[in-house]
Amino acid sequence: MAFRSPIGSEVERNNMPVNIWPGSWVDANAWTGNNPPKYMLGPGNPAFHTGADLNLPGDKDRLAQIYSIGDGVVRFAQLVSKTSWGNLVVINHGTVNGKPLFSRYGHVEDIVVQKGQAVKVGDPIAKVGNQFGVFPYHLHFDISVTNQLDKAPTYWPGLDLQGTKHHFVNPRNWLRENFNSAAEKLPDGAFASGGVSGGADEGRKPGDVKPLPVWYVIDPNGAQVYKNPSLTAEKSTILPRGSKVTVDVQNGRKDAELIWGPIVGGEYNGQWVAIRRNDGKASYLSTNPPQ
Numbered sequence: 001m002a003f004r005s006p007i008g009s010e011v012e013r014n015n016m017p018v019n020i021w022p023g024s025w026v027d028a029n030a031w032t033g034n035n036p037p038k039y040m041l042g043p044g045n046p047a048f049h050t051g052a053d054l055n056l057p058g059d060k061d062r063l064a065q066i067y068s069i070g071d072g073v074v075r076f077a078q079l080v081s082k083t084s085w086g087n088l089v090v091i092n093h094g095t096v097n098g099k100p101l102f103s104r105y106g107h108v109e110d111i112v113v114q115k116g117q118a119v120k121v122g123d124p125i126a127k128v129g130n131q132f133g134v135f136p137y138h139l140h141f142d143i144s145v146t147n148q149l150d151k152a153p154t155y156w157p158g159l160d161l162q163g164t165k166h167h168f169v170n171p172r173n174w175l176r177e178n179f180n181s182a183a184e185k186l187p188d189g190a191f192a193s194g195g196v197s198g199g200a201d202e203g204r205k206p207g208d209v210k211p212l213p214v215w216y217v218i219d220p221n222g223a224q225v226y227k228n229p230s231l232t233a234e235k236s237t238i239l240p241r242g243s244k245v246t247v248d249v250q251n252g253r254k255d256a257e258l259i260w261g262p263i264v265g266g267e268y269n270g271q272w273v274a275i276r277r278n279d280g281k282a283s284y285l286s287t288n289p290p291q
């Protein structure tokens with residue numbers, strides 16, 4: 001488990017303690033210490049800024065890739081309105097440093113995740129947008145350390161300075177301080193850090209045993225069940241869209257293309273389904289029923 005910048009190349013993001021915002025990226029409305037700036041959201045519309053407005057000069061950030069800052073589960077991923085937020089993504093990262101942790105990415109385009117989907121640090125989630133021409137291209141990015149974005153993903157404190165400071169933190173400082181932090185508890189449905197990569201089980205503590213989540217088949221074509229976690233393995237049944245299945249994601253596998261999970265219980269106990277593509281571009285199972 002770790003936290004990384006939402007923008008920049010892989011090398012830049014992994015060098016984040018030095019730069020945090022990589023390369024030529026600048027924050028147009030940066031916090032100073034623990035204090036958010038007051039700025040104009042539009043003519044006659046002052047507000048305290050909840051996070052960072054990340055830009056490359058000259059709209060070079062147009063459609064730049066945005067990545068999840070940490071492991072977690074997508075809480076919100078949809079259009080809010082063309083005049084407020086545009087498309088918005090919120091990710092629940094569980095409990096970090098004893099507090100809830102949510103990250104939010106506003107005015108984005110080309111969202112490739114959906115509500116309920118587990119994501120890992122560095123997974124692509126969307127691209128930098130301009131809210132349908134309302135703003136110059138930029139990423140509005142903020143970090144909340146309360147459950148406010150769980151209750152209200154579009155929460156905007158406006159001129160409420162205490163609300164801004166209560167729910168949000170200086171995102172640059174937070175990322176700098178938590179480059180190697182671990183979540184005490186990931187949200188239900190998340191992949192524990194070591195689970196799918198086979199590495200050390202660093203995100204979990206002894207006794208931190210959660211009930212296995214129920215997943216729904218969301219692929220319109222259903223989910224093919226395999227005897228082993230490989231597309232070339234012997235095939236079993238196809239579970240139709242909407243089927244419920246318990247999957248032990250913490251004992252999942254990751255190959256070049258897919259993240260696999262073993263089915264627990266029922267007729268197909270011990271057999272395997274693909275949960276999603278490795279690059280985040282498609283999900284076949286979700287902890288939320290298909291809409």
Ligand SMILES: [Zn+2]
Pocket residue numbers: 029049051052053139140141
């Ligand atoms: Zn902003």
